[in-house]
Every structure is written in structure tokens, then in C-alpha cells.
Amino acid sequence: MEEDLFKQQMRAFDRWKTELIQVIQDYHHWLETQGKGTADINVRLFDVIDSLKSDHLTIAFVAEFSRGKTELINAIFFADYKRRLLPSEAGRTTMCPTELFYDHAEDHAYIRLLPIETRLQEKSISELKKDTEQWKTISLDINSPDQMVDAMKAVINTKNVPLQQAIDLGLFHDDSPRRRKTDQPPPKEIEIPQWRHALISFPHPLLQQGLAILDTPGLNALGTEPELTYNMLPNAHAVLFVLAADTGTTRSDLDVWEYYIKEHRASGDKGLVAALNKIDTLWDEMKSSDEVSASIENQRQDVANSLGIEPGNVFPVSAQKALLAKTKDNPELLDKSRLMALERYLANEIIPAKQSIIRDNIVNEIGGLIKNERNAIAAQHKQVKSQLNDLKSTSGKNTTLIQHLMRKAREKQAAYNNNMEYFQSSRRSLNQQAKLLFNELSLKKFDNVAAIARKQMTDSWTTGGLKNGMKTLFDGIRETMCISTRHANETHQKIISIYQKFEKETELESLDPKPFSTERYDAEINKLYEQAEDFRSSPVTTMTEQKFVVKKFFISLVSHARDIFFQANQEAENWFKDIIIPLAKHVTEHKQLLEQHMETLYKINESKDNIASKTAELESQCNKLADQHTSLDNMHNKLQNPIEVEVEADSLKVVNA
Ligand SMILES: Nc1nc2c(ncn2[C@@H]2O[C@H](COP(=O)(O)OP(=O)(O)O)[C@@H](O)[C@H]2O)c(=O)[nH]1
Ligand SMILES: [Mg+2]
Structure with a gap:
């Protein structure tokens, strides 16, 4: 089966970052051997290397609950485990925002869960991330998929609490319109999520190469954690909005879109994609494949219209069938699930955009340092050359x-x-x-x-x-x-x-x-x-x-x-x-x-020195400076190298339908 383009691109991206790190290390080495290293510059170089190493490309999955976000994540990124890694079950849904990434500093697999009670504290989630004591950490045994799948189920845990506690936590509002309408007394107990936020560090190659995934709960939960909406989503490099073909575009889908996504992606449509999931519910044995395609196409147009985006940015898919197809090595089914078109989009649009951000920053920062150094060397070269000319002009004494x-x-x-x-x-x-x-x-x-x-x-x-x-x-x-x-x-x-x-x-x-x-x-x-x-x-x-x-x-x-x-x-x-x-x-x-x-x-x-030996000395100094100039030039050029992907012929075959 074709290897996913997204994976190839991500690998190439990782290789490119490794090469950048190499250039910076070369420059550091060069400074040291020239005796030009200073504590300040060293700190700067190490900082940049650190930030390259810990750099993440974040893709956020956002939708009303049960649209299949988690299933889509399983199908795109984790199908090679030949099972459903993250819990996605009918009726039960992700309860807390979940971030998947690889923690290079800790260098092992874990789930970290933030108790819902921390909502009472005056600390943001990003501050709490630094305070690991407050999280419950469960180690993941990567050799035992069963243990992992089991452990990951914790993210969907809920618990019943007395009404007042739910109110204190800001998870129940007495003026909810639904209740007002029915005029029922408030319930005594409320079911609330057990966790507020989950961090999963997991040694999947994509995550190790810097991919981070943010899986979010539905509309209700989005509203209770503004940090998600006002901080994490705008900071993601891509947001994948998920709709489902069996429910169509509902009012609450549009609310999620309006209040939580559209407003916060001021950069236009860039990095904003919609997936129309569950197209398998439109498959119908009684219809010809043309008829099925036509009805999928209709829905795609409808979605594009109601969201106000290009139809080309709406990807009809079946996450469930794609996961099944990848698990069972069934290329026809994978084709039919249309997942590869979405993966190609992510690979071709998101990774290069992210690369150019890094490139701009690095070229600015390190490129500037190298360029200054090179210009200084050029000036010295000129100075020594003119001294050399002076000497040469004094032929004889x-x-x-x-x-x-x-x-x-x-x-x-x-x-x-x-x-x-x-x-x-x-x-x-x-x-x-x-x-x-x-x-x-x-x-x-x-x-x-x-x-x-x-x-x-x-x-x-x-x-x-x-x-x-x-x-x-x-x-x-x-x-x-x-x-x-x-x-x-x-x-x-x-x-x-x-x-x-x-x-x-x-x-x-x-x-x-x-x-x-x-x-x-x-x-x-x-x-x-x-x-x-x-x-x-x-x-x-x-x-x-x-x-x-x-x-x-x-x-x-x-x-x-x-x-x-x-x-x-x-x-x-x-x-x-x-x-x-x-x-x-x-x-x-x-x-x-x-x-x-x-x-x-x-x-x-x-007459303590002769001109010939001095001229030779200056000449060698001149050559040394010229060499240094070339080295710096090479380093500077390497910073501009593009990402190189070896695209396998196979992956070009499936055309975006
Ligand atoms: N028929 C069908 N069901 C799906 C598909 N993707 C997800 N589901 C089902 O929809 C339900 C919710 O999926 P889940 O991934 O948990 O949704 P989430 O709440 O958006 O994360 C589960 O029962 C899934 O099995 C799909 O492509 N086709
Ligand atoms: Mg989910």
C-alpha cells in the first residue's frame, strides 16, 4: 500500500531541521576554533538549537461531539498500530482536550491528566503544564498495545458530583435555556469530566518528528475552557473542522465554526480545512457509484456554502473505513474512504507553511550572525590585502x-x-x-x-x-x-x-x-x-x-x-x-x-626582518581569511536549503476526487 505522503513530508521536515541544527553546530564549532566564541553567542546558539529540537507542528481537530475527530486521528496517524488507539466509541466521547506529542525531555511514553478540580485555581493551563505535581501521570507500556489502549481510555472518564460542586467548577449553569424550557427542577447530581486536560507523550515517529495533535471535545466543553479557544486553537498551525455526513450541518456545528474557529483564524482560510466525515453512511448498494459520488459532491457543496469556504477545502472522508482499510491492508477500501486526499492536503499545505515560518526565524537570527561575521572577515581580508600591496610595492629596501x-x-x-x-x-x-x-x-x-x-x-x-x-x-x-x-x-x-x-x-x-x-x-x-x-x-x-x-x-x-x-x-x-x-x-x-x-x-x-618572509606571512594570512570567508558563505547558504522529499511514484497515483 502507498506510504502516506504526510509521513514522507514529515520525515523530510525532520531531516531538514536536523540539518539546520548541524549548520548551527558547525558555526558554533567554527567560532570556538577561531577563538571567537563568547558566552552570549553560545547561549543564543543553544537556545535556537533547543527551540528547533522542541519545535512542534500542531494540528487541532475541532468539532461538535461524535463527528469522528478521534476516529480521524486514529486513521490518519495511528493506523500502523493495527487497532483503534484512542478511544472512539458510540455514545462516549472525548471529555477533555487531549494533546498528543512526544516529550523528548522525558523521553518515555506517558499520559498526564489534570484533575478537573484545578479549575478552581487561578492558573492557566499553560502555567499548570510546568507544575507536573498537579497532574496524575500514568506510564505507557509501548510494548503492550492493550495496556496503552486501556490507559488511554482514562481521557473519557467522567464522574457524578453534587450539583453545587458542578456549579463551583463552572460546569453547570442554572439558566441553561434547555432547562428553562422544560421547567424541571435542577438535578441533584451532575456528570462531569474527571479530567480537565490530557497530555499524551507517545513515541510514534510522527510525534517524535515534531507533530503535535490537539483533540478537542464538543461545543459545551469548548465553552468552559476559554484558553483552548483563545490560545491553543489560534496557535495551532492547522485546524481541521469535522462534520459528519449522517447528521449534516447542524446549528451546533455552525456555532462551533462561528465562535471557536472562524473568528480566530484571521489569516484567512490558510491552515483551515473541513472534513466531511462518515461518507460511508451515504454508500448505498442500491445506487451506482456515480450516484453515490454525486450525493457526496452535493453535501460537499452544501458544507462549503454554509461555512463560506472553497469546496476544495472540504474533504469528504470516512475515518472509520480508512482505519479499517489501513488495518486490514485493503487498498480499494482506502481509496473509497478518500482519506488520502486529506492527508495529501495536510502534507502539501501545512508542512511547507510551517517550514517557511521556521526558515524566516532562523535565517533572520542565525543567518544575521553569520552574515555579520562574514562581512567582518571580508573587511579584514581587504585590510590585509592592502597591507600586502604596500609591502610588495617596496621591492628592494x-x-x-x-x-x-x-x-x-x-x-x-x-x-x-x-x-x-x-x-x-x-x-x-x-x-x-x-x-x-x-x-x-x-x-x-x-x-x-x-x-x-x-x-x-x-x-x-x-x-x-x-x-x-x-x-x-x-x-x-x-x-x-x-x-x-x-x-x-x-x-x-x-x-x-x-x-x-x-x-x-x-x-x-x-x-x-x-x-x-x-x-x-x-x-x-x-x-x-x-x-x-x-x-x-x-x-x-x-x-x-x-x-x-x-x-x-x-x-x-x-x-x-x-x-x-x-x-x-x-x-x-x-x-x-x-x-x-x-x-x-x-x-x-x-x-x-x-x-x-x-x-x-x-x-x-x-632590517630586523626581510620583506620576502613578511610578504609570505601576509599571503598566508590572506588565504586563511579567504578560507574563513568561504566557510561562512557555505554555512549561510546551507541555511537556505529547501526541504527535500523523496516522493514515491505510488503516492501520486490517487487523485483528489
Ligand atoms: N459510520 C461512521 N462512523 C464513524 C466514522 N468516524 C467515526 N464514527 C463513529 O462516530 C462515533 C464518534 O466518533 P469519535 O471519533 O469518538 O467522535 P468525536 O467525539 O468527534 O471524537 C463513534 O461511534 C465512531 O465509531 C465514520 O467515518 N463512519
Ligand atoms: Mg473524541
């Missing part, structure tokens, strides 16, 4: 000429010293300026703003209080972003003038000090603000006025904004290092070359 050269060299040194003084004094004021920037973007500053906003919100849990609190938070954030931009611009102006001075004197070309921009973070904050506005005006909030959800929402909102702030702060610090360290290094190296030249001329003048 022409005293006047040598003395003329010495005078020239002395002038250069004097000019250099002038620049040096300027550099030292500007560096001090530059550091002060940068400090203002870092302070403005500090977490302390952020926490102050957040504390005021939180107070406004908790003092009055009304829509008005919520609105004021949100306004305070976002106004505060925007103001500090604005001030940061001003500080960054002033710092940048100062740096440009220093660079310009040095450029003339030291042949240091195109060491472009790039500006620091908060634009990216502004955009993220604005997006967050829009989400907050949506949330405030969404029926979920206004209908039920759920204190609980609002509080949870605020916790996740603040923790998300804080993350953005933290990133901005980190980037500002790195930016400053990137523009100041290469210049400082280059200035020192330039000085050494000037001194070396003076020394040479002096010795020749005193």
Missing part, C-alpha cells in the same frame, strides 16, 4: 617609501583612536538608552498594568467591569509598546551614526544595523484585543453572564499577553547584542591588524 608607509599607518592609528574614544563614550549612552527599552518591555511593568486591570475586573464581574479592565490592560500594553518603539528608534539612530563613522575608517561594509520593531508584537496584541472583544460580545458571555468563564478567560488572556511581552523583551535584548557585539569585536580585530602592520614596517625599516 626603499627607505623613503617605508618611512612614508609608516607615516600612513600612524595616521590610520590616530584616526582609529579617535573613533575608539567616540565609540566608548557612545557605548555608555547607548547602554543607558537600551536599558530604558528593556525596562519598558519588562515583565514587572506588565504585571503592574495587569494587576490594575485585574482589580477592575474582579471588583465588578459585570460586562461593564470587564470592559473597563480590558481597556486598562490593552491601553497599558499599547502605551508601553509605543514608548518602547520610541526608545528603540533612538537607540537605532545612535548606532547608525557610530557605524557610519567606523565604516569609513575600517572598510567595514554593509554591517547593516537592523532596526528593532515592535510591529509583530503590536499585531499580536491587536489580535488578542479583537479576540477579547469577540469574547465580551459573544453569546457565550452575554447569554449566561458566567463569572467563571470570564475569570478563566481573563487568566488565559493575561498569560497570553504576558508571553507576547516576554518574547518582545527577549528579542529586544538579542537585537541589541546583535548590533553591538559584532562592531565591538570588529573594532578590536581592526586594531590588532593596524598594530601588526606598524610592527612589520618597523622591523623591516630596522
Whole structure:
């Protein structure tokens, strides 16, 4: 049977990341052997390697319950276990959001379950993830599929609790419209999920290569955990919305789509796909295959119309039959399930998009460092070459000429010293300026703003209080972003003038000090603000006025904004290092070359050295610099390498029907 294209792409993606890591390690090694490594740069390089190693490509599966999300995950990713790995049963459905990935740090298989009672705490799920004590961990025995399947069943556990407890946990609202209609007394006990969130670390090759899957529960559960909607879903690289052919597009399907997906994928349709699952329910022995295809096509069009997306982004599939086909090695059935078209889409659209994000970041970060280093080497090369030419021009021992050269060299040194003084004094004021920037973007500053906003919100849990609190938070954030931009611009102006001075004197070309921009973070904050506005005006909030959800929402909102702030702060610090360290290094190296030249001329003048041996020395120095230049060039080029997939002819056969 054809090997899944998604797997091939994912493997190629992983290989590509490994090669990137190799280039960064090569660069690190190069710096060390040249004696150019510094603690700062080392930390930066290790950070980037770490982030590449722990990088995830996240695909979220979202739908009303029982549309077959879990079955689809089983069929796409885990069919090679020849069984249904994640529990998907009629009548019982995933109760808590479940993340599947591989935890390289722990390096073993486990399920970690967060008790539902943690909803009472004022901590976001992302904060709780760092607090493993609060989770129940079950080890998975990967040699025993039975044990694994059994253990995974825990994610669908529920329990009955007294009504008041369910209310305290924000899992029951007395004003639910359904109950109001029937006018029944509230029940004494309520069935609630036992777990709030599940993390499954599992050594499947795809997960080890960095795939992460987020399986979500249905509409009700989505509403009770805003962090899922406002943080995890927007951060996923792809969202797969699942509908079922037997139920058609229902009101609650559309609610999930409107409130939980569409609004939060501002980037347009990119990474947003719909699967029309359970097409096997349309298979009908009494109909010709053309008739069946026509009715599937009709439903596909209907779905596209009601969601307002391209029909090409709606994939009719049968997860159940696909899983069966893969388990029993039945290519005809797999073909009929149409799963491969969806897999191809995921492979061809999602992975390359994710790759380009990584590439942009890495090329920016590491590529910039390598380029600066290469430019500095180029400048030194030029300097040594001109010294070499000087020497060569003094064929024989022409005293006047040598003395003329010495005078020239002395002038250069004097000019250099002038620049040096300027550099030292500007560096001090530059550091002060940068400090203002870092302070403005500090977490302390952020926490102050957040504390005021939180107070406004908790003092009055009304829509008005919520609105004021949100306004305070976002106004505060925007103001500090604005001030940061001003500080960054002033710092940048100062740096440009220093660079310009040095450029003339030291042949240091195109060491472009790039500006620091908060634009990216502004955009993220604005997006967050829009989400907050949506949330405030969404029926979920206004209908039920759920204190609980609002509080949870605020916790996740603040923790998300804080993350953005933290990133901005980190980037500002790195930016400053990137523009100041290469210049400082280059200035020192330039000085050494000037001194070396003076020394040479002096010795020749005193007949302590002969020109031929000095020329040879300089020539070898020139070659060394040229070699270094080539090495750096190669590393820089390797960073731009594309992903290479060996596509097997087979996988091109099945055409998207
Ligand atoms: N006929 C049919 N049933 C399916 C298909 N996919 C899932 N189901 C069934 O639908 C029910 C719910 O599936 P599940 O994956 O748990 O749905 P989830 O709640 O969206 O995760 C289960 O009984 C599945 O066996 C399919 O492609 N065809
Ligand atoms: Mg499920």
C-alpha cells in the first residue's frame, strides 16, 4: 500500500531541521576554533538549537461531539498500530482536550491528566503544564498495545458530583435555556469530566518528528475552557473542522465554526480545512457509484456554502473505513474512504507553511550572525590585502617609501583612536538608552498594568467591569509598546551614526544595523484585543453572564499577553547584542591588524626582518581569511536549503476526487 505522503513530508521536515541544527553546530564549532566564541553567542546558539529540537507542528481537530475527530486521528496517524488507539466509541466521547506529542525531555511514553478540580485555581493551563505535581501521570507500556489502549481510555472518564460542586467548577449553569424550557427542577447530581486536560507523550515517529495533535471535545466543553479557544486553537498551525455526513450541518456545528474557529483564524482560510466525515453512511448498494459520488459532491457543496469556504477545502472522508482499510491492508477500501486526499492536503499545505515560518526565524537570527561575521572577515581580508600591496610595492629596501608607509599607518592609528574614544563614550549612552527599552518591555511593568486591570475586573464581574479592565490592560500594553518603539528608534539612530563613522575608517561594509520593531508584537496584541472583544460580545458571555468563564478567560488572556511581552523583551535584548557585539569585536580585530602592520614596517625599516618572509606571512594570512570567508558563505547558504522529499511514484497515483 502507498506510504502516506504526510509521513514522507514529515520525515523530510525532520531531516531538514536536523540539518539546520548541524549548520548551527558547525558555526558554533567554527567560532570556538577561531577563538571567537563568547558566552552570549553560545547561549543564543543553544537556545535556537533547543527551540528547533522542541519545535512542534500542531494540528487541532475541532468539532461538535461524535463527528469522528478521534476516529480521524486514529486513521490518519495511528493506523500502523493495527487497532483503534484512542478511544472512539458510540455514545462516549472525548471529555477533555487531549494533546498528543512526544516529550523528548522525558523521553518515555506517558499520559498526564489534570484533575478537573484545578479549575478552581487561578492558573492557566499553560502555567499548570510546568507544575507536573498537579497532574496524575500514568506510564505507557509501548510494548503492550492493550495496556496503552486501556490507559488511554482514562481521557473519557467522567464522574457524578453534587450539583453545587458542578456549579463551583463552572460546569453547570442554572439558566441553561434547555432547562428553562422544560421547567424541571435542577438535578441533584451532575456528570462531569474527571479530567480537565490530557497530555499524551507517545513515541510514534510522527510525534517524535515534531507533530503535535490537539483533540478537542464538543461545543459545551469548548465553552468552559476559554484558553483552548483563545490560545491553543489560534496557535495551532492547522485546524481541521469535522462534520459528519449522517447528521449534516447542524446549528451546533455552525456555532462551533462561528465562535471557536472562524473568528480566530484571521489569516484567512490558510491552515483551515473541513472534513466531511462518515461518507460511508451515504454508500448505498442500491445506487451506482456515480450516484453515490454525486450525493457526496452535493453535501460537499452544501458544507462549503454554509461555512463560506472553497469546496476544495472540504474533504469528504470516512475515518472509520480508512482505519479499517489501513488495518486490514485493503487498498480499494482506502481509496473509497478518500482519506488520502486529506492527508495529501495536510502534507502539501501545512508542512511547507510551517517550514517557511521556521526558515524566516532562523535565517533572520542565525543567518544575521553569520552574515555579520562574514562581512567582518571580508573587511579584514581587504585590510590585509592592502597591507600586502604596500609591502610588495617596496621591492628592494626603499627607505623613503617605508618611512612614508609608516607615516600612513600612524595616521590610520590616530584616526582609529579617535573613533575608539567616540565609540566608548557612545557605548555608555547607548547602554543607558537600551536599558530604558528593556525596562519598558519588562515583565514587572506588565504585571503592574495587569494587576490594575485585574482589580477592575474582579471588583465588578459585570460586562461593564470587564470592559473597563480590558481597556486598562490593552491601553497599558499599547502605551508601553509605543514608548518602547520610541526608545528603540533612538537607540537605532545612535548606532547608525557610530557605524557610519567606523565604516569609513575600517572598510567595514554593509554591517547593516537592523532596526528593532515592535510591529509583530503590536499585531499580536491587536489580535488578542479583537479576540477579547469577540469574547465580551459573544453569546457565550452575554447569554449566561458566567463569572467563571470570564475569570478563566481573563487568566488565559493575561498569560497570553504576558508571553507576547516576554518574547518582545527577549528579542529586544538579542537585537541589541546583535548590533553591538559584532562592531565591538570588529573594532578590536581592526586594531590588532593596524598594530601588526606598524610592527612589520618597523622591523623591516630596522632590517630586523626581510620583506620576502613578511610578504609570505601576509599571503598566508590572506588565504586563511579567504578560507574563513568561504566557510561562512557555505554555512549561510546551507541555511537556505529547501526541504527535500523523496516522493514515491505510488503516492501520486490517487487523485483528489
Ligand atoms: N459510520 C461512521 N462512523 C464513524 C466514522 N468516524 C467515526 N464514527 C463513529 O462516530 C462515533 C464518534 O466518533 P469519535 O471519533 O469518538 O467522535 P468525536 O467525539 O468527534 O471524537 C463513534 O461511534 C465512531 O465509531 C465514520 O467515518 N463512519
Ligand atoms: Mg473524541
